[in-house]
Amino acid sequence: MKVLITGAAGFVGSHLVDAYLSDGCDVLGIDNFITGDISNLRDARENPRFAFRELDVTKMDERSLADIAESFGTPDLILHFASPASPIDYAQRPLETMRVNSLGTENCCQAALAWGARLLLASTSECYGDPLVHPQPESYWGNVNPVGPRSCYDESKRYAEAFVTTFTNVHGIDSRIIRIFNTYGPRMRVDDGRVVPNFVGQALRGEPLTVYGGGMQTRSFCYVSDLVDGIRACAASDETRGRIVNLGNPEERTIRQFAEIVCEIAGVPLDVDDATPMPVDDPGRRCPDISRAKALLGWSPKVDIRTGLRATLLDFSARLTVTTP
Ligand SMILES: NC(=O)c1ccc[n+]([C@@H]2O[C@H](COP(=O)([O-])OP(=O)(O)OC[C@H]3O[C@@H](n4cnc5c(N)ncnc54)[C@H](O)[C@@H]3O)[C@@H](O)[C@H]2O)c1
Structure with missing residues (x-):
């Protein structure tokens, strides 16, 4: 299987790269290093099945898709993880955060359509905001301040979810969304x-x-290897198609x-x-209800x-x- 991972030089992305390489997949990592670090890919870069492109996902156009298909082959799975994720990072780069979650997500949807690839979007528990329901199930719509200091992240992730859902309804791509809790x-x-x-x-x-x-x-708090196991299970499952799944430690x-x-x-x-x-x-308060991940994937941390x-x-x-x- 060929896997494209955006945000590959970041914390979660680099662990995903290692996991898919050890599963025997060919992996293409994409990152613009806005918050990532090439040293996270030290082991991966020794592996002949790993390829890397320094690229801003918001600029991933038809030409980039053609280049990728030619040099790497057509990806079967796209994992969209590119986005600043810590409050300090997105406070320093609010517009970049909004763009990667809006334009970047649209570009990943277009890539999934062009290649017939499966898409997994990394969303966040921040979609629940300061929750009024506890623990938070996927059915809860959240309590988010649309114009507060965190809104560039929270609301752009909510937009990303809306975009993937709408694009999937219109074009029938094979997508799923995960909401990650503190990892x-x-x-x-x-x-x-x-x-x-x-x-x-x-x-x-x-x-x-x-x-x-x-x-x-x-x-x-969820340890990263548990999250990575949950992501792989979610990406591999037909049951999660078109659905949202919370991943975190309750x-x-x-x-x-x-x-x-x-x-x-x-x-x-x-x-x-x-x-x-x-x-x-x-x-x-922040705590995931992971009943859905347990039922659909048999996953728990x-x-x-x-x-x-x-x-x-x-x-x-x-x-x-x-x-x-
Ligand atoms: N770690 C967590 O606890 C957590 C919780 C909820 C959601 N998430 C989501 O998981 C994903 C990864 O988070 P992380 O903790 O690894 O953050 P991170 O900052 O370590 O990694 C993000 C990576 O994306 C890259 N990136 C950002 N914008 C880009 C762009 N336009 N083009 C290409 N690359 C770009 C960065 O350089 C970085 O390497 C994010 O989408 C985040 O919202 C993480």
């Missing part, structure tokens, strides 16, 4: 501003952990409890700085939080050692 693991950027890199980096540097707004807000904890576990695994005393208020529109955090700490400590003068 963590090796290769996250140390400075990407999400809670796991923040806490892990601070614990390793011996700094207090920044807990916004007292830390009673809840999150559920084990919910407060951010304060999570800070305690990070310090325990890092072997440092709990030291928290909770003077910083909650960012605007940061959700109070397997990696417990301590095991996942140990692997993440090892990866971060190796990178901090290299980058600290």
